Amino acid sequence: MLDESILRSDYNRPNRACFLADCLRDLDARLRELGARLVIRRGHVPEVVAQLAEEHAAKEVHISSDVSSYAKGRETALRNSLRDNGRTLVIHDGVINVVSPGLLVPAARDHYAMFTPYFRRWSEAPMRSLASTPPRLRMPRIEPGTVPSASEICTGQPSSNLPPGGEQAARAKLDAWLSGPLRVYHRVYDSVADDATSRLSPHLHFGSLSATELVARTGRSSAGAHAFVRQLAWRDFFHQVLAARPSATSQDYRPRGGHWRTCDREMAAWRDGRTGFPIVDAGMRQLSVEGWMHNRARLIVASFLTKTLYLDWRWGARHFRDLLVDADMANNQLNWQWVAGTGTDSRPNRVLNPLLQARRYDPDGDYVRRYVPELADVPGAAVHMPWELRDRERARLDYPDPIVDLRQARARFLEARGKRRYDSAGQWPCQP
Structure with a gap:
């Protein structure tokens, strides 16, 4: 069932559409082997499913559970729609x-x-x-519909190196x-x-x-x-x-009383992988190309946005949601809140220093050189601090200087969280 409300929402993005299209094709092929078909419908879920159940005299409709507030509202609407016609909704853990x-x-x-x-x-x-796969499936006489292509699910250009979907x-x-x-x-x-x-x-x-x-x-x-x-x-x-706590998709699970900064220039540099910190930029470019990012890199780039730049976690969560193939509301939003210190982390004010993280988890710079081609010829661990190269070597790189001083940024963050008074005379660009 292709939910028209989701298809028209900001959540529907080309990367996930490609993966979903693969999954649907694969599922349909497997069902054909068992003597059935994948039935495809598109529209408003409570209305379309209730109509389909009525057309085929189905007494029960079985669905898999979900936890978002939208999913729960959809379940309620579907249950009411079915109940009006004497039918029952059965929800499985799935x-x-x-x-x-x-x-x-x-x-x-x-x-x-x-x-x-x-x-x-x-x-x-x-x-x-675990349940075993049945050797055959019996299917009523029903028009299966057509498995949609990725572009029929969502228009737009997907990332260039997405993983294939399907069982x-x-x-x-x-x-x-x-x-x-x-x-x-x-x-x-x-x-x-x-x-x-x-x-x-x-x-x-x-x-x-x-x-x-x-x-x-x-x-x-x-x-x-x-x-x-x-x-x-x-x-x-x-x-x-x-x-x-369904409101945690958009509201702080544990408010910290701070006021996020606003800076479109810094947000764009983070989004485009042009912050001047190679480990951060490598993670963001991996996301752009693959629709996926290594978990440690996710922590590094999220900490950089929310604590080094002190920009709102919701901006980062939205960008991840736009590109990640695996983005769902629970894991994406609450992982972002965990890193931002507004979620369930017991150490909400920890700041991941990108240079220390790079030395620990990419000691030879292989990850950076893989995703930041401007730095491919910089040898060894020197790739993590290209600003320290000799002037002639630095001038040859089409790579920006760091957009922020790490020590000053950490002091700013701790002051914002009420942990330290920041008394530097320096001026912060893009202050709210």
Whole structure:
């Protein structure tokens, strides 16, 4: 069901449309092998689904659950529309979560606000058993419709190097992941140069791979498996936060009383990967080209925007949402709030220094040279501080100077959070 409201919203973007089109084609092909078809409809969900149920005398309509306020409102409207005609809506936990939001709650609260106690309970919770694929499917006489192309879902130019979507691609990637890289995941998952993460998040978001199956097949017997499953638990954690606090998609989960700066010039430099800090720019350019970004790079660029530049996390979340194939409301918005210090982080005022992060997670500069071609010929770790090159070497680079002084920016942030008084005589451009 292609929801017309979402198709016309800011959430609908070319990168996700490409991945979704792949998923739909792949699903239709698999259903054909089992004797069925993927039925495609487009429009206002409560009206179209209720009409389809009436045309085929269906007594029940089964859907997968979701946690956003929009999804909950749509569920209510669909339930009411079906009930008016004597039909029932059945909501399943689906493939989004391993442990459903609301199933684990602390005493006297409706959700966990801290990850560690949540993860402790999550690790002990019973997991749903995996269902086998039926050998054949029986389908009523129904017009299936046409699987849409990416451009029919969303117009616009997608990124140039997007991952393929669909279950077939997901299982190939999963098999490759389980056969080797998982074993050393706990040692290298933060290394942006090694690119040693699973890259399965788009498939989890679109449901071409079940999170429950992923946990079951990963197991928890090795250090790598335990570290990887812990990351999957973070997805469930943020979903249960959003289910309890739906306003957190746009409002501070924990307001800090600060006033974000406004500077279009700095926002544009961050968005375009032209901040003058190579590790930040590499992450932003990877996002632009691939519709994906390494998790450690996401932390670095988000901290730079919200704490070094002190620009509103909602700007960053919107840009990520525009380009990320794996962007959903819970993980995107609440991860941004976590980094910005307005979410569930127990250390809300920590600032990630991009130079220290670069030396630790890209020590030889391989990640930077991969995505910032202007710096491809700068050797070794020198690539992280091109402003220190000799004048002649620096002049040959088509690369900007840093847009901010890191020490002054940190002092500004701490003053804004009431942690330190900033008494420098320097003037801040683009002040509110």
